[in-house]
Amino acid sequence: MKIASLIGACDDPRVQRATAKKAVPPSDPEARRLFDVAARVVRKLRDAGHEAVLAGGCVRDLLLGREPADYDVATSATAEQVQRLFRRTVPVGVQFGVVLVIESGQHLQVATFRRDGAYLDHRHPATVHFADERADAERRDFTVNGMFLDPETLEVRDHVGGLADLEAGVIRAIGDPYARFDEDRLRLLRAIRFAARFDWRIEDATWQAICKLAPTIVGIAWERIGEEIVKILTEGRARRGFELMSASGLLGVLIPEVEAMRGVAQSADHHPEGDVFTHTMLCLEKLGPQHGEALALAVLLHDVAKPLCAERRDDGRITFYGHCEKGAEMTLDIVQRLRRSRDTAERAAILVEQHLHHVQAPAMRVAKLKRFLAQEHIDDLLELVRIDALSASGNLEAYEFCRAKQAELAREARLPDPLLRGRDLIELGHRPGPRFREILERAFDAQLEGEITSREAARAWVLGHYPPAEPDSAT
Ligand code: ATP
Ligand code: MG
Numbered sequence: 001m002k003i004a005s006l007i008g009a010c011d012d013p014r015v016q017r018a019t020a021k022k023a024v025p026p027s028d029p030e031a032r033r034l035f036d037v038a039a040r041v042v043r044k045l046r047d048a049g050h051e052a053v054l055a056g057g058c059v060r061d062l063l064l065g066r067e068p069a070d071y072d073v074a075t076s077a078t079a080e081q082v083q084r085l086f087r088r089t090v091p092v093g094v095q096f097g098v099v100l101v102i103e104s105g106q107h108l109q110v111a112t113f114r115r116d117g118a119y120l121d122h123r124h125p126a127t128v129h130f131a132d133e134r135a136d137a138e139r140r141d142f143t144v145n146g147m148f149l150d151p152e153t154l155e156v157r158d159h160v161g162g163l164a165d166l167e168a169g170v171i172r173a174i175g176d177p178y179a180r181f182d183e184d185r186l187r188l189l190r191a192i193r194f195a196a197r198f199d200w201r202i203e204d205a206t207w208q209a210i211c212k213l214a215p216t217i218v219g220i221a222w223e224r225i226g227e228e229i230v231k232i233l234t235e236g237r238a239r240r241g242f243e244l245m246s247a248s249g250l251l252g253v254l255i256p257e258v259e260a261m262r263g264v265a266q267s268a269d270h271h272p273e274g275d276v277f278t279h280t281m282l283c284l285e286k287l288g289p290q291h292g293e294a295l296a297l298a299v300l301l302h303d304v305a306k307p308l309c310a311e312r313r314d315d316g317r318i319t320f321y322g323h324c325e326k327g328a329e330m331t332l333d334i335v336q337r338l339r340r341s342r343d344t345a346e347r348a349a350i351l352v353e354q355h356l357h358h359v360q361a362p363a364m365r366v367a368k369l370k371r372f373l374a375q376e377h378i379d380d381l382l383e384l385v386r387i388d389a390l391s392a393s394g395n396l397e398a399y400e401f402c403r404a405k406q407a408e409l410a411r412e413a414r415l416p417d418p419l420l421r422g423r424d425l426i427e428l429g430h431r432p433g434p435r436f437r438e439i440l441e442r443a444f445d446a447q448l449e450g451e452i453t454s455r456e457a458a459r460a461w462v463l464g465h466y467p468p469a470e471p472d473s474a475t
Pocket of ligand 2: 057058069070
């Protein structure tokens with residue numbers, strides 16, 4: 001296989017040279033160290049006579065001034081050559097030319113330039129052919145993900161118009177969108193995830209292909225669908241992600257229970273914002289990277305049973321009796337459908353089941369309230385409650401009551417400083433020894449039980465319970 005030499009002197013006019021838009025390495029020292037490790041891997045491959053560049057998401061992130069989560073290297077070297085060149089490697093996908101290189105404690109994916117063969121299962125190419133840099137750009141999903149970077153000159157190598165789309169904030173499939181989504185249907189969700197994460201527009205033909213192919217996404221593994229959906233929920237701008245999923249038809253296919261919230265009316269006094277779907281979208285808007293997976297899923301699903309439980313009373317009010325319990329059941333089912341862990345499913349379900357319990361808190365007896373607030377998931381539950389309230393009437397009274405009680409109990413739970421200390425015992429005529437510790441512990445118990453409330457009282461208590469022995473009289 002002859003590989004066109006595209007590194008260095010490149011005079012192909014179709015390669016958009018990014019002289020005006022060079023990438024800038026990260027300024028944060030730790031992020032800079034990771035970039036330098038990646039640059040060293042590229043250098044080593046080049047010193048051995050191979051072409052090598054940084055590729056894909058890391059190039060996009062560097063151009064955006066974001067810290068790349070990880071670095072991928074694309075090279076003309078074969079997997080075997082990469083394995084020979086580096087001391088620590090893991091053959092993660094040698095048949096696809098992919099090797100994991102471990103360098104200075106960092107994992108980098110090093111992949112041979114390739115062109116994908118036919119896709120048979122709408123997810124994986126049946127074969128790959130090793131190819132050149134341009135072909136490797138063209139097999140990638142979106143133009144903004146299809147660029148390369150020379151880490152030494154910081155020059156961007158753009159064969160697919162990625163720079164212009166990055167500048168304009170556009171997600172555009174590389175090549176024919178319909179064909180590209182049809183060969184790998186996970187890309188339908190990836191397009192939406194990137195559009196949401198960066199708050200970018202999806203180019204028209206790309207969007208039309210997504211809408212057309214949405215019903216076919218069910219053919220691929222639920223594990224991968226679940227991963228993408230959780231990323232959409234937790235990477236920020238979850239509302240935009242779910243609105244795009246809904247508009248494209250993907251939501252109706254993947255989680256029809258959420259799509260069914262559309263148009264389900266609620267009483268205007270509790271929910272001036274509108275129907276159950278609108279309320280849920282306002283909740284998603286408040287999710288951020290600080291929120292965990294189980295909480296994010298519970299925020300999405302807390303009212304999932306409302307469409308089933310809605311009843312209009314004679315006075316015109318709309319009620320949803322039982323929607324918390326039914327919602328918990330549905331949450332278990334949906335989270336397991338998305339192949340998330342059993343633990344995540346159970347946590348999300350408990351949050352959904354309890355999302356109205358706090359309303360009773362001010363009327364609870366102390367023991368019940370303490371048990372309610374001592375639950376392991378209480379912080380997630382109260383965060384769900386806060387998000388739920390802020391996305392509806394905005395009434396935070398019951399929430400704030402719970403937070404205040406929580407703080408009060410935490411203060412109570414901390415042990416006070418002991419009133420009686422060793423030096424008091426010495427002043428009272430005790431000598432340091434094994435009994436010393438016993439007296440201090442007993443006095444502290446008496447203090448915790450409220451029997452001793454001051455240092456004077458503590459000293460009096462010692463004299464009453466442990467009178468010091470008579471001093472030895474040397475007669
Ligand atoms: P993230 O920041 O979420 O990691 P990323 O763009 O780095 O985003 P990865 O899944 O890490 O995404 O993949 C790295 C690169 O591999 C992508 O930028 C893209 O060039 C290519 N890629 C990944 N998945 C696909 C796919 N399903 N189809 C085509 N190309 C893909
Ligand atoms: Mg990545």
